[in-house]
Amino acid sequence: MRNAPTILHLDMDAFFASAEQASKPSLRGKAVVVGGLGPRGVVSTASYEARVFGVNSAMPMAQARRRAPNAAYLVPRFGLYREVSEQVMGLLRALSPLVEPLSLDEAFVDLEAGGTAWDERSARLAGAKLRADIRAVTGLTGSVGLAASKMLAKIASEQAKPDGLVLIDPGTERELLGPMSVRTLPGVGPATGDHLRRAGITTVGEIAEAGEDELVRLLGKAHGHALFAMALARDDRPVVSDRETKSVSVEDTYDVDIHDRVRVGLEVQRLADRCVRRLRGAGLSGRTIVLKVRRYDFSTLTRSETLRGPTDDPGVVQEAAARLLEGVDTTGGVRLLGVGVSGLADYTQEDLFAQAQAQAQAEAVAAAEPSAEERARAEPDTGPAGGKEPPAERRWSAGHDVRHAEFGYGWVQGSGLGRVTVRFETPYSEPGRVRTFRMDDPRLEPAEPLPLVERRPEESGPTPADVEPGASEAGAPESDPAARVVQGPGDQVSSDPASRPKSRSGGGGGDATSSP
Helix, strand or coil, rough: CCCCEEEEEEEEECCCHHHHHHHHHCCCCCCCECCCCCCCCEEEEHHHHCCCCCCCCCEEEEHHHHHHCCCCCCCCCCHHHHHHHHHHHHHHHHCCCCEEEECCEEEEECCCCCCCCCCCCHHHHHHHHHHHHHHHHCCCCEEEEEEHHHHHHHHHHHHHCCCEECCCCCCHHHHHHHHCEEEHCCCCHHHHHHHHHCCCEEHHHHHHHHHHHHHHHHHHHHHHHHHHHCCCCCCCCCCCCCCCCCCEEEEEEEEECCHHHHHHHHHHHHHHHHHHHHHHCCCCCCEEEEEEEEEEECCEEEEEEEEEEEEECCCCCCHHHHHHCCCCCCCCCCEEEEEEEEECCCCCCCCCHHHHHHCCCCHHHHCCCHHHHHHHHHHCCCCCCCCCCCCCCCCCCCEEEEECCEEEEEEEEEEEECCEEEEEECCCCCCCCEEEEECCCEEECCCCCCCCCCCCCCCCCHHHHHHHCCCCCCCCCCCCCHHHHCCCCCCCCCCCHHHHHCCCCCCCEEEEEEEE
């Protein structure tokens, strides 16, 4: 452990909820809960106003609604969160080349390696400047901890919450840690905490008093040695800028168990395709395909197949996932499905046989498919209505961005019974008016999130004048139509540790990445 407090830990305050409050003027200062809104949804982040009612991360959404029935409940917008996270990580990398992202909203920085700080005074100045820069660039707040080690810097940032800065002076660590709960130390979860409590150990100071031999007897050699060292404030872990990605995966939790075997197969194919898109986006390929199935009784099965070489071919991954599914009994119903790829590499060994097989199948399907002219002859003329099925009803997620041809930009407050309610406001406006439309109103379209901080005139993209509620948007760029059906957390770029949220919300889909 070094002699100066030059390890910085940043934790953005209630990041997802704070970003939603900054984006929506009518929610500022009010209870906001972000997560999966389905029956099996889980709270991803709660604003500090919602925490007053006992709402916390990882809590079932149904329980959160009982505790805070009047809070605003929103579906995550990971595209916005990633954009803000990239801005924050850019500010951190301006301080030092050694930045270790832990999630979208959390990172360690070695200030000494960047020549930014070398003693208490310079470290405090660097931390204060960082907090000011984050507020100026993103409009959000972050809490900063400064100490001589990673463990202590993280503890300091927890003490600094919300929107503060705490520096732990070298030499005061033992005195600070002594009265703290054993759960404060990394690696001490509920099970280890209960085990220590039964042995009469509830504080960090009591861990140090118990001695290393006793801890080894209670917890085993590796865990006992590590815990005793941490209780004495010994932590020599360096800040590591690059963390190797070990796997890329996506999964979905379903509000209602899926019993139809065909539907299960289609969901697996869709997940495999999403996983490959994330894999390609990270410039990676992998050899091992993994299928995860959680059944109606919460039993979870994992099956894997290792290929001859790394691939990022969607057909190959889909076929492997389908083969793995054949060996899983899903008759009782499925509540969660996931597809992952591990054994990653930064190159692809093309499976020529699989490609040729896929091409042959595609040609066979094309040959069997009737032409448009043949279909027209085969279908009877049913009059003006054409006898065609009506288009599928559009789905609008609470909290997601929309644009109306007449009223401008806004966000979805809620939808149902063929109606969607929209509040028309932007990050730069006063709280806006609420209007209700038919779900299929052609003037209402999904939109991309607006920046949380007003852009300067020379910067590209829509300006506040362009998006003021009530302004015409005839010249605005079209948004991605695929955004219309987003119902849960979005995909994450899994090759960058900074792209992983700390907690996953249920009721929708989420991507995961595991690292050492």
